[in-house]
Amino acid sequence: MGIRYVSYRVVLLITKKLGLLKNKFPTKPKQSTFITLADWKDTKAKFLIESREKLNFPKTPNKKLKEETLRILNGEICFFSYDWKNIGLDYNWITNPDTNYEYDIHLHWTDIPDFKKENGDIKYVWEKSRFAFLLKIIRFDYHFEQDNSEFVFTQIESWIDKNPINQGPNWVCSQEISLRTFNWLYALYFYQNSNALTEERFQKIMYVIYWSLQHVYNHINFSRIAVRNNHAITETLFLAISQNLFPFFNESRKWSEIGTKYFEQEIDYQIYKDGTFLQFSMNYHRVVVQLLTFGIALKEIHNQKFSKVVYDKAYKSVQFLFECMQDENGFLPNYGANDGALFFPLNEYDFRNYKPQLNTLHKLLTNENLIVNDDVYDDENWFLSNIKFENNYVPLKRTYGIFSFDFGGYYLARKQNSFTFIRCGKHKDRPSHADNLHLDVWVKGENVLLDSGSYKYNTSEKNSNYFTGTSGHNTVSLNHASQMLKGSRFIWFYWSQAQKAMWQETENEYVFEGIISAFQYLNPKTIHKRKVTVSKNEELWNVVDEVSFANTDSMQQNWHYNSDKIQFHTIELQNDIESYNSSYYGLKEKGEGISFSFNKNITTQIKYVEE
Incomplete structure:
Protein backbone atom coordinates (compact mmCIF):
# COMPACT_ATOMS: atom_id res chain seq x y z
CA MET A 1 0.00 0.00 0.00
CA GLY A 2 3.01 2.29 0.16
CA ILE A 3 4.75 4.52 2.69
CA ARG A 4 2.11 7.26 2.49
CA TYR A 5 -0.64 4.82 3.47
CA VAL A 6 1.31 3.16 6.26
CA SER A 7 2.52 6.49 7.71
CA TYR A 8 -1.00 7.90 7.74
CA ARG A 9 -2.40 4.78 9.38
CA VAL A 10 0.24 4.90 12.13
CA VAL A 11 -0.38 8.59 12.87
CA LEU A 12 -4.15 8.05 12.82
CA LEU A 13 -3.88 5.19 15.30
CA ILE A 14 -1.73 7.27 17.67
CA THR A 15 -4.04 10.31 17.54
CA LYS A 16 -7.04 8.07 18.10
CA LYS A 17 -5.44 6.34 21.09
CA LEU A 18 -4.44 9.66 22.64
CA GLY A 19 -7.91 11.14 22.13
CA LEU A 20 -6.57 13.85 19.83
CA LEU A 21 -8.78 12.73 16.94
CA LYS A 22 -11.89 12.96 19.09
CA ASN A 23 -11.09 16.55 19.98
CA LYS A 24 -11.53 17.61 16.34
CA PHE A 25 -15.16 16.45 16.35
CA PRO A 26 -17.19 18.12 19.14
CA THR A 27 -20.40 16.46 20.26
CA LYS A 28 -22.24 19.52 21.57
CA PRO A 29 -21.25 22.42 19.35
CA LYS A 30 -22.80 25.81 19.91
CA GLN A 31 -26.11 26.44 18.18
CA SER A 32 -25.86 28.95 15.34
CA THR A 33 -28.19 30.59 12.85
CA PHE A 34 -26.57 30.98 9.46
CA ILE A 35 -29.49 32.24 7.41
CA THR A 36 -33.23 32.50 7.89
CA LEU A 37 -35.63 30.42 5.84
CA ALA A 38 -37.08 33.56 4.25
CA ASP A 39 -33.66 34.87 3.26
CA TRP A 40 -32.65 31.47 1.92
CA LYS A 41 -35.74 31.36 -0.28
CA ASP A 42 -34.98 34.85 -1.60
CA THR A 43 -31.28 34.30 -2.23
CA LYS A 44 -30.87 30.54 -2.51
CA ALA A 45 -28.33 29.21 -4.96
CA LYS A 46 -29.42 27.21 -7.97
CA PHE A 47 -29.68 23.45 -7.53
CA LEU A 48 -30.27 20.56 -9.92
CA ILE A 49 -34.04 21.05 -9.60
CA GLU A 50 -36.39 23.95 -8.97
CA SER A 51 -39.27 23.96 -6.52
CA ARG A 52 -42.05 21.53 -7.40
CA GLU A 53 -44.20 24.42 -8.63
CA LYS A 54 -41.61 25.35 -11.27
CA LEU A 55 -40.72 21.89 -12.55
CA ASN A 56 -42.20 21.34 -15.99
CA PHE A 57 -40.92 18.04 -17.36
CA LEU A 197 -40.72 23.33 6.03
CA THR A 198 -40.91 25.51 9.12
CA GLU A 199 -38.26 27.92 10.35
CA GLU A 200 -37.42 25.57 13.21
CA ARG A 201 -36.93 22.61 10.91
CA PHE A 202 -34.91 24.65 8.45
CA GLN A 203 -32.55 25.82 11.21
CA LYS A 204 -32.10 22.25 12.44
CA ILE A 205 -31.24 21.05 8.96
CA MET A 206 -28.76 23.85 8.26
CA TYR A 207 -27.09 23.32 11.62
CA VAL A 208 -26.52 19.64 10.84
CA ILE A 209 -25.35 20.36 7.29
CA TYR A 210 -22.79 22.84 8.62
CA TRP A 211 -21.36 20.32 11.09
CA SER A 212 -21.51 17.63 8.42
CA LEU A 213 -19.24 19.73 6.24
CA GLN A 214 -16.95 20.38 9.20
CA HIS A 215 -16.79 16.65 9.89
CA VAL A 216 -15.98 15.74 6.28
CA TYR A 217 -13.37 18.49 5.99
CA ASN A 218 -11.61 17.49 9.22
CA HIS A 219 -11.45 13.82 8.22
CA ILE A 220 -10.93 14.12 4.46
CA ASN A 221 -7.43 12.62 4.50
CA PHE A 222 -8.81 9.33 5.77
CA SER A 223 -10.70 8.77 2.53
CA ARG A 224 -7.94 10.28 0.39
CA ILE A 225 -5.10 8.22 1.88
CA ALA A 226 -6.38 5.28 3.91
CA VAL A 227 -9.34 4.39 1.69
CA ARG A 228 -8.91 6.15 -1.69
CA ASN A 229 -11.92 4.93 -3.59
CA ASN A 230 -15.43 6.19 -4.27
CA HIS A 231 -15.58 7.46 -0.66
CA ALA A 232 -12.93 10.06 -1.46
CA ILE A 233 -14.80 11.13 -4.60
CA THR A 234 -18.08 11.55 -2.72
CA GLU A 235 -16.56 13.51 0.14
CA THR A 236 -14.37 15.81 -1.94
CA LEU A 237 -17.39 16.55 -4.14
CA PHE A 238 -19.40 17.50 -1.04
CA LEU A 239 -16.71 20.01 -0.12
CA ALA A 240 -16.34 21.21 -3.72
CA ILE A 241 -19.99 22.27 -4.02
CA SER A 242 -20.21 23.83 -0.55
CA GLN A 243 -19.62 27.40 -1.69
CA ASN A 244 -22.11 27.02 -4.52
CA LEU A 245 -24.92 25.94 -2.20
CA PHE A 246 -23.95 27.30 1.21
CA PRO A 247 -22.19 30.66 0.68
CA PHE A 248 -23.57 31.75 4.05
CA PHE A 249 -21.21 29.33 5.84
CA ASN A 250 -18.05 31.32 6.61
CA GLU A 251 -15.72 28.45 5.73
CA SER A 252 -17.46 27.47 2.48
CA ARG A 253 -14.90 29.17 0.21
CA LYS A 254 -12.04 27.31 1.91
CA TRP A 255 -13.94 24.02 1.83
CA SER A 256 -14.85 24.49 -1.81
CA GLU A 257 -11.36 25.38 -2.99
CA ILE A 258 -9.71 22.42 -1.34
CA GLY A 259 -12.61 20.12 -2.22
CA THR A 260 -12.44 21.05 -5.90
CA LYS A 261 -8.68 20.51 -5.95
CA TYR A 262 -8.98 17.11 -4.28
CA PHE A 263 -12.00 16.05 -6.35
CA GLU A 264 -10.14 16.71 -9.58
CA GLN A 265 -7.11 14.84 -8.26
CA GLU A 266 -9.19 11.85 -7.23
CA ILE A 267 -11.03 11.63 -10.55
CA ASP A 268 -7.75 11.86 -12.43
CA TYR A 269 -6.11 9.19 -10.27
CA GLN A 270 -8.99 6.79 -9.72
CA ILE A 271 -10.31 6.64 -13.28
CA TYR A 272 -7.60 5.23 -15.48
CA LYS A 273 -6.70 6.52 -18.95
CA ASP A 274 -8.94 3.95 -20.63
CA GLY A 275 -11.97 4.80 -18.48
CA THR A 276 -11.69 1.85 -16.11
CA PHE A 277 -11.80 2.36 -12.36
CA LEU A 278 -9.32 1.58 -9.59
CA GLN A 279 -11.85 -0.32 -7.45
CA PHE A 280 -12.23 -3.00 -10.12
CA SER A 281 -15.98 -3.01 -9.53
CA MET A 282 -18.77 -2.32 -11.99
CA ASN A 283 -21.21 -1.07 -9.38
CA TYR A 284 -18.74 1.24 -7.67
CA HIS A 285 -17.87 2.62 -11.09
CA ARG A 286 -21.57 3.40 -11.60
CA VAL A 287 -21.52 5.15 -8.20
CA VAL A 288 -18.82 7.42 -9.60
CA VAL A 289 -20.85 7.97 -12.78
CA GLN A 290 -23.72 9.34 -10.70
CA LEU A 291 -21.39 11.52 -8.63
CA LEU A 292 -19.84 12.91 -11.80
CA THR A 293 -23.29 13.67 -13.15
CA PHE A 294 -24.30 15.39 -9.91
CA GLY A 295 -21.09 17.42 -9.66
CA ILE A 296 -20.67 18.44 -13.30
CA ALA A 297 -24.33 19.42 -13.64
CA LEU A 298 -24.29 21.50 -10.46
CA LYS A 299 -21.12 23.34 -11.42
CA GLU A 300 -22.44 24.10 -14.88
CA ILE A 301 -25.67 25.48 -13.43
CA HIS A 302 -23.40 27.93 -11.60
CA ASN A 303 -21.48 28.68 -14.83
CA GLN A 304 -18.41 26.90 -13.51
CA LYS A 305 -16.41 23.94 -14.74
CA PHE A 306 -14.07 21.41 -13.27
CA SER A 307 -10.75 20.88 -15.02
CA LYS A 308 -10.93 19.18 -18.41
CA VAL A 309 -9.60 15.89 -17.06
CA VAL A 310 -12.83 15.41 -15.10
CA TYR A 311 -14.90 15.61 -18.29
CA ASP A 312 -12.51 13.39 -20.22
CA LYS A 313 -12.53 10.73 -17.52
CA ALA A 314 -16.32 10.95 -17.22
CA TYR A 315 -16.70 10.34 -20.96
CA LYS A 316 -14.22 7.46 -20.89
CA SER A 317 -16.12 5.92 -17.96
CA VAL A 318 -19.38 5.93 -19.88
CA GLN A 319 -17.60 4.41 -22.86
CA PHE A 320 -16.11 1.53 -20.86
CA LEU A 321 -19.30 0.68 -18.96
CA PHE A 322 -21.37 0.93 -22.14
CA GLU A 323 -19.07 -1.57 -23.84
CA CYS A 324 -19.71 -3.96 -20.92
CA MET A 325 -23.49 -3.44 -20.90
CA GLN A 326 -26.04 -5.85 -22.31
CA ASP A 327 -28.46 -4.10 -24.64
CA GLU A 328 -31.29 -6.48 -23.77
CA ASN A 329 -31.52 -5.51 -20.08
CA GLY A 330 -28.81 -2.98 -19.21
CA PHE A 331 -26.99 -5.51 -17.01
CA LEU A 332 -23.21 -5.70 -16.65
CA PRO A 333 -21.06 -8.50 -15.25
CA ASN A 334 -21.54 -8.75 -11.48
CA TYR A 335 -17.86 -8.06 -11.27
CA GLY A 336 -15.95 -6.85 -8.22
CA ALA A 337 -17.22 -5.60 -4.89
CA ASN A 338 -20.93 -4.81 -5.02
CA ASP A 339 -22.66 -3.47 -1.90
CA GLY A 340 -25.95 -2.61 -3.58
CA ALA A 341 -25.15 1.11 -3.66
CA LEU A 342 -27.29 3.32 -5.87
CA PHE A 343 -26.94 6.80 -4.41
CA PHE A 344 -29.70 8.41 -6.45
CA PRO A 345 -32.47 5.88 -7.24
CA LEU A 346 -34.46 7.87 -9.78
CA ASN A 347 -36.24 5.10 -11.71
CA GLU A 348 -38.04 1.80 -11.20
CA TYR A 349 -35.66 -0.36 -13.19
CA ASP A 350 -33.86 -3.33 -11.69
CA PHE A 351 -30.85 -2.24 -9.64
CA ARG A 352 -28.49 -4.01 -12.02
CA ASN A 353 -29.77 -2.08 -15.06
CA TYR A 354 -27.21 0.63 -15.82
CA LYS A 355 -29.07 2.25 -18.72
CA PRO A 356 -30.57 5.25 -16.85
CA GLN A 357 -27.33 6.32 -15.18
CA LEU A 358 -25.15 5.90 -18.27
CA ASN A 359 -27.71 7.66 -20.43
CA THR A 360 -27.85 10.68 -18.10
CA LEU A 361 -24.10 11.30 -17.98
CA HIS A 362 -23.85 10.66 -21.72
CA LYS A 363 -26.58 13.27 -22.33
CA LEU A 364 -24.73 15.76 -20.11
CA LEU A 365 -21.50 15.28 -22.07
CA THR A 366 -22.80 14.89 -25.64
CA ASN A 367 -26.29 16.45 -25.61
CA GLU A 368 -27.61 13.20 -27.05
CA ASN A 369 -29.26 10.20 -25.45
CA LEU A 370 -27.31 6.96 -25.31
CA ILE A 371 -30.46 4.87 -24.88
CA VAL A 372 -33.52 5.24 -27.09
CA ASN A 373 -36.14 4.46 -24.47
CA ASP A 374 -38.45 6.94 -22.73
CA ASP A 375 -38.38 4.92 -19.51
CA VAL A 376 -34.77 5.85 -18.76
CA TYR A 377 -35.30 9.60 -18.94
CA ASP A 378 -36.62 10.28 -15.43
CA ASP A 379 -33.03 10.18 -14.13
CA GLU A 380 -32.20 12.81 -16.71
CA ASN A 381 -35.08 15.02 -15.56
CA TRP A 382 -33.93 15.08 -11.92
CA PHE A 383 -30.30 15.81 -12.79
CA LEU A 384 -30.38 17.92 -15.93
CA SER A 385 -33.61 19.95 -15.91
CA ASN A 386 -31.65 23.19 -15.29
CA ILE A 387 -28.80 22.49 -17.70
CA LYS A 388 -27.86 24.37 -20.85
CA PHE A 389 -25.90 21.76 -22.76
CA GLU A 390 -22.51 23.07 -23.82
CA ASN A 391 -20.31 19.95 -23.87
CA ASN A 392 -19.57 18.44 -27.27
CA TYR A 393 -18.16 14.96 -26.82
CA VAL A 394 -18.90 12.54 -29.66
CA PRO A 395 -22.03 10.43 -28.99
CA LEU A 396 -21.31 6.74 -28.46
CA LYS A 397 -22.74 4.03 -30.70
CA ARG A 398 -22.83 0.25 -30.33
CA THR A 399 -20.09 -1.56 -32.24
CA TYR A 400 -19.01 -5.19 -32.44
CA GLY A 401 -15.67 -6.94 -32.30
CA ILE A 402 -12.87 -7.07 -29.73
CA PHE A 403 -11.99 -4.38 -27.20
CA SER A 404 -8.95 -4.03 -24.93
CA PHE A 405 -8.85 -1.85 -21.81
CA ASP A 406 -5.23 -2.41 -20.91
CA PHE A 407 -4.89 -0.02 -17.96
CA GLY A 408 -7.74 -1.63 -16.04
CA GLY A 409 -7.15 -5.09 -17.44
CA TYR A 410 -10.44 -5.92 -19.19
CA TYR A 411 -10.76 -7.69 -22.54
CA LEU A 412 -14.10 -7.91 -24.31
CA ALA A 413 -15.50 -9.59 -27.39
CA ARG A 414 -18.98 -8.62 -28.56
CA LYS A 415 -20.90 -10.50 -31.23
CA GLN A 416 -24.50 -10.03 -32.32
CA ASN A 417 -25.84 -12.54 -29.77
CA SER A 418 -23.06 -12.99 -27.22
CA PHE A 419 -20.59 -11.08 -25.08
CA THR A 420 -17.29 -12.33 -23.63
CA PHE A 421 -15.63 -10.58 -20.70
CA ILE A 422 -12.13 -11.49 -19.48
CA ARG A 423 -10.25 -9.97 -16.57
CA CYS A 424 -6.47 -9.84 -16.84
CA GLY A 425 -5.10 -7.00 -14.77
CA LYS A 426 -1.86 -5.67 -13.43
CA HIS A 427 -2.55 -4.11 -10.05
CA LYS A 428 -1.03 -0.81 -9.05
CA ASP A 429 -4.00 -0.23 -6.74
CA ARG A 430 -5.57 -2.53 -4.18
CA PRO A 431 -7.37 -5.47 -5.82
CA SER A 432 -10.91 -6.25 -4.77
CA HIS A 433 -11.36 -9.95 -5.52
CA ALA A 434 -8.85 -12.70 -6.30
CA ASP A 435 -10.22 -13.16 -9.80
CA ASN A 436 -7.52 -12.64 -12.41
CA LEU A 437 -8.31 -14.41 -15.71
CA HIS A 438 -11.97 -14.73 -14.72
CA LEU A 439 -14.21 -15.42 -17.73
CA ASP A 440 -17.77 -14.05 -17.92
CA VAL A 441 -20.07 -15.01 -20.82
CA TRP A 442 -23.46 -13.61 -21.83
CA VAL A 443 -25.78 -14.93 -24.54
CA LYS A 444 -28.77 -12.84 -25.63
CA GLY A 445 -28.59 -10.85 -22.38
CA GLU A 446 -28.39 -13.95 -20.14
CA ASN A 447 -25.31 -14.33 -17.91
CA VAL A 448 -24.53 -17.98 -18.66
CA LEU A 449 -21.01 -18.03 -17.14
CA LEU A 450 -21.07 -15.69 -14.18
CA ASP A 451 -19.22 -14.06 -11.30
CA SER A 452 -20.57 -15.23 -7.93
CA GLY A 453 -20.82 -11.67 -6.54
CA SER A 454 -19.99 -10.23 -3.13
CA TYR A 455 -22.75 -11.22 -0.65
CA LYS A 456 -21.76 -9.26 2.51
CA TYR A 457 -18.66 -7.44 3.69
CA ASN A 458 -19.06 -8.46 7.33
CA THR A 459 -19.81 -12.17 7.16
CA SER A 460 -18.24 -15.51 8.04
CA GLU A 461 -14.69 -16.29 6.97
CA LYS A 462 -16.01 -19.10 4.78
CA ASN A 463 -18.40 -16.82 2.91
CA SER A 464 -15.79 -14.11 2.54
CA ASN A 465 -13.18 -16.50 1.20
CA TYR A 466 -15.63 -17.90 -1.32
CA PHE A 467 -17.19 -14.74 -2.72
CA THR A 468 -14.04 -12.62 -2.84
CA GLY A 469 -11.69 -15.54 -3.45
CA THR A 470 -10.72 -17.44 -6.55
CA SER A 471 -13.15 -20.33 -6.00
CA GLY A 472 -16.11 -17.98 -6.58
CA HIS A 473 -14.83 -17.07 -10.05
CA ASN A 474 -14.36 -18.77 -13.40
CA THR A 475 -10.62 -19.27 -13.26
CA VAL A 476 -8.04 -21.67 -11.82
CA SER A 477 -7.31 -22.57 -8.19
CA LEU A 478 -4.32 -24.44 -6.80
CA ASN A 479 -5.29 -26.97 -4.16
CA HIS A 480 -8.51 -24.93 -3.76
CA ALA A 481 -6.47 -21.89 -2.67
CA SER A 482 -6.92 -18.34 -3.94
CA GLN A 483 -4.52 -16.52 -6.26
CA MET A 484 -3.64 -14.11 -3.44
CA LEU A 485 -3.34 -14.45 0.33
CA LYS A 486 -6.37 -13.09 2.19
CA GLY A 487 -5.72 -10.50 4.87
CA SER A 488 -8.22 -8.80 7.15
CA ARG A 489 -11.35 -7.17 5.79
CA PHE A 490 -10.62 -5.82 2.29
CA ILE A 491 -6.89 -6.56 2.23
CA TRP A 492 -5.08 -9.01 -0.05
CA PHE A 493 -1.39 -9.85 0.05
CA TYR A 494 0.82 -11.04 -2.82
CA TRP A 495 -1.21 -9.30 -5.52
CA SER A 496 -1.61 -11.23 -8.77
CA GLN A 497 -0.17 -9.38 -11.76
CA ALA A 498 -0.77 -9.60 -15.48
CA GLN A 499 2.38 -10.20 -17.52
CA LYS A 500 0.70 -10.42 -20.90
CA ALA A 501 -2.77 -9.79 -22.26
CA MET A 502 -3.82 -9.42 -25.88
CA TRP A 503 -6.48 -10.14 -28.48
CA GLN A 504 -5.86 -11.50 -31.95
CA GLU A 505 -8.43 -11.86 -34.71
CA THR A 506 -8.58 -14.51 -37.40
CA GLU A 507 -11.15 -15.12 -40.10
CA ASN A 508 -13.30 -17.30 -37.85
CA GLU A 509 -12.19 -16.55 -34.29
CA TYR A 510 -11.26 -14.01 -31.66
CA VAL A 511 -8.31 -15.30 -29.64
CA PHE A 512 -7.29 -13.96 -26.23
CA GLU A 513 -4.00 -14.85 -24.55
CA GLY A 514 -3.21 -13.82 -21.00
CA ILE A 515 -0.44 -14.62 -18.53
CA ILE A 516 -0.45 -13.76 -14.84
CA SER A 517 1.87 -14.30 -11.92
CA ALA A 518 -0.26 -15.68 -9.10
CA PHE A 519 -0.17 -17.84 -5.97
CA GLN A 520 3.08 -16.06 -5.09
CA TYR A 521 2.67 -16.90 -1.41
CA LEU A 522 2.83 -20.60 -2.38
CA ASN A 523 5.65 -20.28 -4.90
CA PRO A 524 7.03 -16.95 -6.20
CA LYS A 525 7.58 -18.45 -9.65
CA THR A 526 4.02 -19.65 -10.30
CA ILE A 527 2.58 -18.60 -13.65
CA HIS A 528 -0.95 -19.11 -14.99
CA LYS A 529 -1.52 -18.87 -18.75
CA ARG A 530 -5.02 -18.79 -20.23
CA LYS A 531 -6.03 -18.86 -23.87
CA VAL A 532 -9.66 -18.21 -24.79
CA THR A 533 -10.83 -18.77 -28.35
CA VAL A 534 -14.22 -17.29 -29.24
CA SER A 535 -15.88 -18.64 -32.37
CA LYS A 536 -17.38 -16.04 -34.68
CA ASN A 537 -19.76 -18.53 -36.25
CA GLU A 538 -21.37 -20.23 -33.23
CA GLU A 539 -21.64 -19.77 -29.48
CA LEU A 540 -18.51 -21.75 -28.71
CA TRP A 541 -15.54 -21.01 -26.45
CA ASN A 542 -12.35 -23.01 -26.17
CA VAL A 543 -10.35 -22.43 -22.96
CA VAL A 544 -6.78 -23.64 -22.44
CA ASP A 545 -5.21 -23.22 -18.99
CA GLU A 546 -1.59 -23.95 -18.18
CA VAL A 547 0.04 -23.55 -14.75
CA SER A 548 3.83 -23.56 -14.35
CA PHE A 549 6.06 -23.79 -11.27
CA ALA A 550 3.29 -24.81 -8.88
CA ASN A 551 4.14 -26.69 -5.70
CA THR A 552 1.14 -28.97 -6.15
CA ASP A 553 -0.40 -31.31 -8.71
CA SER A 554 -3.87 -30.45 -7.38
CA MET A 555 -5.28 -27.85 -9.77
CA GLN A 556 -8.91 -26.93 -10.36
CA GLN A 557 -10.55 -25.17 -13.28
CA ASN A 558 -13.74 -23.74 -11.75
CA TRP A 559 -16.95 -22.78 -13.55
CA HIS A 560 -20.11 -21.14 -12.27
CA TYR A 561 -22.96 -21.19 -14.75
CA ASN A 562 -26.57 -20.17 -15.00
CA SER A 563 -28.09 -22.09 -17.88
CA ASP A 564 -28.84 -25.69 -18.79
CA LYS A 565 -27.91 -24.75 -22.34
CA ILE A 566 -24.21 -24.62 -21.40
CA GLN A 567 -22.21 -27.78 -22.15
CA PHE A 568 -18.63 -28.46 -20.99
CA HIS A 569 -16.31 -30.92 -22.74
CA THR A 570 -12.87 -31.97 -21.46
CA ILE A 571 -10.99 -35.21 -20.84
CA GLU A 572 -10.17 -34.24 -17.24
CA LEU A 573 -11.88 -35.46 -14.06
CA GLN A 574 -15.14 -33.64 -13.34
CA ASN A 575 -16.30 -32.62 -9.86
CA ASP A 576 -19.52 -30.91 -8.82
CA ILE A 577 -18.72 -28.03 -6.49
CA GLU A 578 -20.66 -25.85 -4.11
CA SER A 579 -21.69 -22.76 -6.04
CA TYR A 580 -23.48 -19.73 -4.68
CA ASN A 581 -24.61 -16.55 -6.37
CA SER A 582 -25.14 -13.13 -4.86
CA SER A 583 -26.87 -11.02 -7.49
CA TYR A 584 -27.67 -8.40 -4.85
CA TYR A 585 -25.90 -7.43 -1.64
CA GLY A 586 -26.97 -9.60 1.29
CA LEU A 587 -28.57 -12.25 -0.95
CA LYS A 588 -27.03 -15.71 -1.13
CA GLU A 589 -28.58 -18.30 -3.45
CA LYS A 590 -27.57 -21.79 -4.47
CA GLY A 591 -26.05 -21.86 -7.94
CA GLU A 592 -24.67 -24.34 -10.45
CA GLY A 593 -20.98 -25.11 -10.39
CA ILE A 594 -18.53 -27.55 -11.87
CA SER A 595 -14.79 -28.09 -11.47
CA PHE A 596 -12.25 -30.04 -13.51
CA SER A 597 -9.15 -31.40 -11.78
CA PHE A 598 -5.97 -31.29 -13.82
CA ASN A 599 -2.20 -31.35 -13.64
CA LYS A 600 -0.29 -28.53 -15.34
CA ASN A 601 -2.68 -27.95 -18.28
CA ILE A 602 -6.25 -28.46 -19.39
CA THR A 603 -8.33 -27.78 -22.50
CA THR A 604 -12.08 -27.25 -22.09
CA GLN A 605 -14.69 -26.60 -24.73
CA ILE A 606 -17.76 -24.62 -23.66
CA LYS A 607 -20.78 -24.55 -25.94
CA TYR A 608 -24.13 -22.82 -25.75
CA VAL A 609 -26.72 -25.13 -27.29
CA GLU A 610 -30.21 -23.90 -28.15
CA GLU A 611 -33.05 -26.26 -27.26
Missing part, protein backbone atom coordinates in the same frame (compact mmCIF):
# COMPACT_ATOMS: atom_id res chain seq x y z
CA PRO A 58 -43.59 15.45 -18.29
CA LYS A 59 -45.49 13.76 -15.47
CA THR A 60 -45.45 10.02 -16.02
CA PRO A 61 -47.08 8.21 -13.08
CA ASN A 62 -46.40 4.49 -13.02
CA LYS A 63 -47.76 1.69 -10.91
CA LYS A 64 -44.45 0.50 -9.46
CA LEU A 65 -43.47 4.00 -8.28
CA LYS A 66 -46.80 4.28 -6.47
CA GLU A 67 -46.55 0.82 -4.89
CA GLU A 68 -42.99 1.36 -3.63
CA THR A 69 -43.76 4.83 -2.26
CA LEU A 70 -46.74 3.51 -0.33
CA ARG A 71 -44.49 0.85 1.18
CA ILE A 72 -42.10 3.56 2.38
CA LEU A 73 -44.94 5.65 3.81
CA ASN A 74 -46.02 2.55 5.74
CA GLY A 75 -42.62 1.96 7.35
CA GLU A 76 -40.77 -0.21 4.85
CA ILE A 77 -37.33 0.48 3.41
CA CYS A 78 -35.64 -1.17 0.44
CA PHE A 79 -32.20 -2.32 1.59
CA PHE A 80 -29.39 -2.49 -0.97
CA SER A 81 -31.81 -1.91 -3.84
CA TYR A 82 -33.65 -5.22 -3.59
CA ASP A 83 -34.57 -6.29 -0.01
CA TRP A 84 -37.69 -4.68 1.48
CA LYS A 85 -37.84 -4.73 5.28
CA ASN A 86 -40.59 -3.35 7.49
CA ILE A 87 -38.69 -1.47 10.19
CA GLY A 88 -41.64 0.68 11.21
CA LEU A 89 -42.29 4.40 11.28
CA ASP A 90 -40.81 4.70 14.77
CA TYR A 91 -37.41 3.27 13.79
CA ASN A 92 -34.64 4.62 16.05
CA TRP A 93 -32.01 4.91 13.27
CA ILE A 94 -29.34 2.95 15.21
CA THR A 95 -30.63 -0.65 15.24
CA ASN A 96 -29.35 -3.19 12.73
CA PRO A 97 -32.53 -4.81 11.33
CA ASP A 98 -30.52 -7.82 10.21
CA THR A 99 -29.21 -8.70 13.70
CA ASN A 100 -31.32 -6.44 15.99
CA TYR A 101 -28.10 -5.07 17.46
CA GLU A 102 -28.60 -1.55 18.81
CA TYR A 103 -25.61 0.77 18.76
CA ASP A 104 -24.86 3.07 21.67
CA ILE A 105 -25.91 6.55 20.56
CA HIS A 106 -23.99 8.11 23.46
CA LEU A 107 -20.62 6.96 22.12
CA HIS A 108 -18.46 9.34 20.13
CA TRP A 109 -18.25 8.14 16.53
CA THR A 110 -14.55 7.36 16.92
CA ASP A 111 -15.48 4.75 19.55
CA ILE A 112 -18.00 2.94 17.35
CA PRO A 113 -16.72 -0.42 16.02
CA ASP A 114 -17.91 -0.67 12.40
CA PHE A 115 -16.79 -4.28 11.87
CA LYS A 116 -17.65 -6.49 14.81
CA LYS A 117 -19.25 -9.94 14.66
CA GLU A 118 -22.07 -9.32 17.16
CA ASN A 119 -22.97 -5.99 15.54
CA GLY A 120 -23.48 -7.48 12.11
CA ASP A 121 -22.94 -5.39 9.00
CA ILE A 122 -23.11 -1.67 9.85
CA LYS A 123 -24.34 -1.00 6.33
CA TYR A 124 -27.79 -2.14 7.50
CA VAL A 125 -27.84 0.82 9.89
CA TRP A 126 -26.52 3.26 7.34
CA GLU A 127 -28.99 2.32 4.62
CA LYS A 128 -32.05 4.28 5.76
CA SER A 129 -29.88 7.10 7.13
CA ARG A 130 -28.61 7.63 3.59
CA PHE A 131 -32.12 9.05 2.86
CA ALA A 132 -32.20 7.82 -0.73
CA PHE A 133 -35.80 6.83 -0.05
CA LEU A 134 -36.72 10.52 -0.12
CA LEU A 135 -36.17 10.58 -3.86
CA LYS A 136 -38.85 7.96 -4.34
CA ILE A 137 -41.34 10.05 -2.36
CA ILE A 138 -40.38 13.28 -4.15
CA ARG A 139 -40.85 11.66 -7.54
CA PHE A 140 -44.16 10.16 -6.47
CA ASP A 141 -45.41 13.54 -5.29
CA TYR A 142 -44.41 15.14 -8.57
CA HIS A 143 -45.76 12.51 -10.96
CA PHE A 144 -48.94 11.80 -8.97
CA GLU A 145 -49.48 15.40 -7.78
CA GLN A 146 -49.45 14.45 -4.10
CA ASP A 147 -47.90 16.13 -1.05
CA ASN A 148 -45.93 14.08 1.46
CA SER A 149 -43.72 16.94 2.58
CA GLU A 150 -44.80 16.56 6.21
CA PHE A 151 -43.69 12.92 6.18
CA VAL A 152 -40.37 13.86 4.55
CA PHE A 153 -39.46 16.61 7.01
CA THR A 154 -40.70 14.55 9.96
CA GLN A 155 -38.23 11.83 8.92
CA ILE A 156 -35.36 14.31 8.61
CA GLU A 157 -36.20 15.91 11.94
CA SER A 158 -36.46 12.50 13.60
CA TRP A 159 -32.98 11.62 12.38
CA ILE A 160 -31.56 14.93 13.65
CA ASP A 161 -33.17 14.53 17.07
CA LYS A 162 -31.96 10.94 17.49
CA ASN A 163 -28.45 11.31 16.06
CA PRO A 164 -26.59 14.04 17.98
CA ILE A 165 -23.65 15.66 16.21
CA ASN A 166 -20.65 13.29 16.00
CA GLN A 167 -22.31 10.58 18.12
CA GLY A 168 -23.35 7.07 17.20
CA PRO A 169 -22.95 4.89 14.09
CA ASN A 170 -24.38 7.35 11.59
CA TRP A 171 -21.46 9.75 12.07
CA VAL A 172 -18.79 7.09 11.49
CA CYS A 173 -18.58 7.33 7.70
CA SER A 174 -17.97 10.67 5.98
CA GLN A 175 -19.37 9.31 2.73
CA GLU A 176 -22.68 8.52 4.40
CA ILE A 177 -22.71 12.04 5.88
CA SER A 178 -22.19 13.50 2.40
CA LEU A 179 -24.86 11.39 0.73
CA ARG A 180 -27.36 12.22 3.43
CA THR A 181 -26.90 15.92 2.69
CA PHE A 182 -27.22 15.43 -1.07
CA ASN A 183 -30.59 13.77 -0.61
CA TRP A 184 -31.76 16.33 1.96
CA LEU A 185 -31.01 19.00 -0.64
CA TYR A 186 -33.46 17.44 -3.05
CA ALA A 187 -36.12 17.65 -0.35
CA LEU A 188 -35.27 21.24 0.62
CA TYR A 189 -35.49 22.51 -2.94
CA PHE A 190 -38.51 20.48 -4.05
CA TYR A 191 -40.62 21.25 -0.97
CA GLN A 192 -39.24 24.75 -0.31
CA ASN A 193 -42.71 26.32 -0.44
CA SER A 194 -44.40 23.69 1.71
CA ASN A 195 -45.83 24.62 5.11
CA ALA A 196 -44.05 21.53 6.42
